[in-house]
Amino acid sequence: MSLGASSGRHLQAALGALGRLARAPLASLLTLVVIALALALPAALELLVNNAQAATGNFASAVDLSVYLKTDVPLAKAQQLAQAAQQRPDVATVTLISADKGLEDFRTYSGFGDALAALKENPLPHVLHVRPRAAASSAAALEALRRYFAAWPEVDLVQVDAEWVMRFNAILEVFRRLLVIAAALFGVGVLAVIGNTIRLEIQSRRAEIEVTKLVGGSNAFVRRPFLYTGVLYGLGGALIAWGILALTGLLLSEPVANLAKLYGSRYELAGLTPQDVGVLIAAGVVLGWLGAWISAHRHLRSIEPRA
Amino acid sequence: MPCSRRRRAPEAPVITFDRVSKRYANGREALSNVSFSIHNGEMVFLTGRSGAGKSTVLKLIALLERPTRGAVVVNGRNTQQLRPRHTAAFRRGIGVVFQDHKLLADRPVYDNVALPLAVAHTPLKEIDKRVRASLDQVGLLGKERMLPVELSVGEQQRVGIARAVVSKPPLLIADEPTGNLDPDLSLEVMRLFRRFQDVGVTVVVATHDMHLVREFGERVLTLENGGLAGGDPADPLPSLVATR
Numbered sequence: 358m359s360l361g362a363s364s365g366r367h368l369q370a371a372l373g374a375l376g377r378l379a380r381a382p383l384a385s386l387l388t389l390v391v392i393a394l395a396l397a398l399p400a401a402l403e404l405l406v407n408n409a410q411a412a413t414g415n416f417a418s419a420v421d422l423s424v425y426l427k428t429d430v431p432l433a434k435a436q437q438l439a440q441a442a443q444q445r446p447d448v449a450t451v452t453l454i455s456a457d458k459g460l461e462d463f464r465t466y467s468g469f470g471d472a473l474a475a476l477k478e479n480p481l482p483h484v485l486h487v488r489p490r491a492a493a494s495s496a497a498a499l500e501a502l503r504r505y506f507a508a509w510p511e512v513d514l515v516q517v518d519a520e521w522v523m524r525f526n527a528i529l530e531v532f533r534r535l536l537v538i539a540a541a542l543f544g545v546g547v548l549a550v551i552g553n554t555i556r557l558e559i560q561s562r563r564a565e566i567e568v569t570k571l572v573g574g575s576n577a578f579v580r581r582p583f584l585y586t587g588v589l590y591g592l593g594g595a596l597i598a599w600g601i602l603a604l605t606g607l608l609l610s611e612p613v614a615n616l617a618k619l620y621g622s623r624y625e626l627a628g629l630t631p632q633d634v635g636v637l638i639a640a641g642v643v644l645g646w647l648g649a650w651i652s653a654h655r656h657l658r659s660i661e662p663r664a
Numbered sequence: 665m666p667c668s669r670r671r672r673a674p675e676a677p678v679i680t681f682d683r684v685s686k687r688y689a690n691g692r693e694a695l696s697n698v699s700f701s702i703h704n705g706e707m708v709f710l711t712g713r714s715g716a717g718k719s720t721v722l723k724l725i726a727l728l729e730r731p732t733r734g735a736v737v738v739n740g741r742n743t744q745q746l747r748p749r750h751t752a753a754f755r756r757g758i759g760v761v762f763q764d765h766k767l768l769a770d771r772p773v774y775d776n777v778a779l780p781l782a783v784a785h786t787p788l789k790e791i792d793k794r795v796r797a798s799l800d801q802v803g804l805l806g807k808e809r810m811l812p813v814e815l816s817v818g819e820q821q822r823v824g825i826a827r828a829v830v831s832k833p834p835l836l837i838a839d840e841p842t843g844n845l846d847p848d849l850s851l852e853v854m855r856l857f858r859r860f861q862d863v864g865v866t867v868v869v870a871t872h873d874m875h876l877v878r879e880f881g882e883r884v885l886t887l888e889n890g891g892l893a894g895g896d897p898a899d900p901l902p903s904l905v906a907t908r
Contacts (some may be wrong), residue, residue, distance in 0.1 A: 430800075442804050565768050569779060571755065572831075573755040573783050573831075574783035580781050
């Protein structure tokens, strides 16, 4: 058998499968929609997690560490420390707020101006405001940075307002685990839907299968069109899922932009990347093929020609 | 196809039944201890009343059933020793014609006839050529696009024959191919089989139509109650030549 003939035969089997789907459009469409929803739900969860992470990534990078130096550290030493902190690769900017500047700010903004005037000396320490780089804004990286500064002998206290980031990241972790479970469950669901569809089709084409085996059709030959049908269902379902997700993103983009604006952010909803789309389509095709193969393997064997 | 009749000298057997018995799951013994050989290029009629075991013999040849005891050797292969994955290739060496022709009702004539070539991964061009040649042989050229139901019973049977011979199998077996046909059509179908025999195909026809059998005067195997009936050349029915 030549390669050309073989690929021609595959093409014919694929077209035949497409033709059969088109012959029962409503039933095929219902199956496709079920598969599409099963694929779209985990994909949507993935998008949700990714967007949440991207959004908090933005917010987390706005989280500063406040490094309070001991009150006996002189300003010159504080400036040295600020320069040293600036050298770290995970630090974006370091702002030194001297004790005098701190007191002045406090006087201006707190309303305790008169009371503060009664102080003989400035009780405030020098403070370094450290802003981590975006890449180092995860809860773990922040914690590492906090430990680093806390270990300095001149440092009295390091305050990280990152507790909510950690909690949020923990929630995201729960969602990510949920996503894996959901993807697995829905994957099994797709297998079951396609397997059952193929089983029904095998039953309805029993006579044809018998005759094909009778004239010498191998199991592989008889199985092939059903595998194509499964792949087409998976592919079609994945494409519809893509459409559903794209439409959802379109409908959500404006309210999300409004929400972000209220938070003073220019955050934009991230849609499916080409890579995501590739994974989605590959998942559909593989699940379709596998579901059809399992079903065909189980049910075709039992059909033997009777004379 | 050349129409000159060449009687071939018997060569190596194409079909050998060696003390074959077949008992079905329901306990009925359809064949008991049957032995015979059919040689390359022979045309053999398998006769007997319904239930005598004709269909069982054909099923054993086409590997639709396996013998309970004994050996069935077809085209040099012992069906008992054939692995399931070789079943398909084995069946491609046999053309089968059924009384009810077993055509696919929702496929045009062309697709039905092309099926044995398609399963053998024949290139499309070659399929086209051979389907037409095969339909030409049975006189149905030009009806490729018709559905089986649009054809007469005789034409449907000839589509079944075209399908059986399209892949040029060395062995053609037919189960009551004239069962639904009037005498004229029956004769026509048998002549068709004779023509295939002329080009070297071994032909086995199960039939209870003794008129037809007499008309052709070929070798006859008569089954009676699951065994081969011993024949006497003087018997008014054409005698059987069973190799025992």
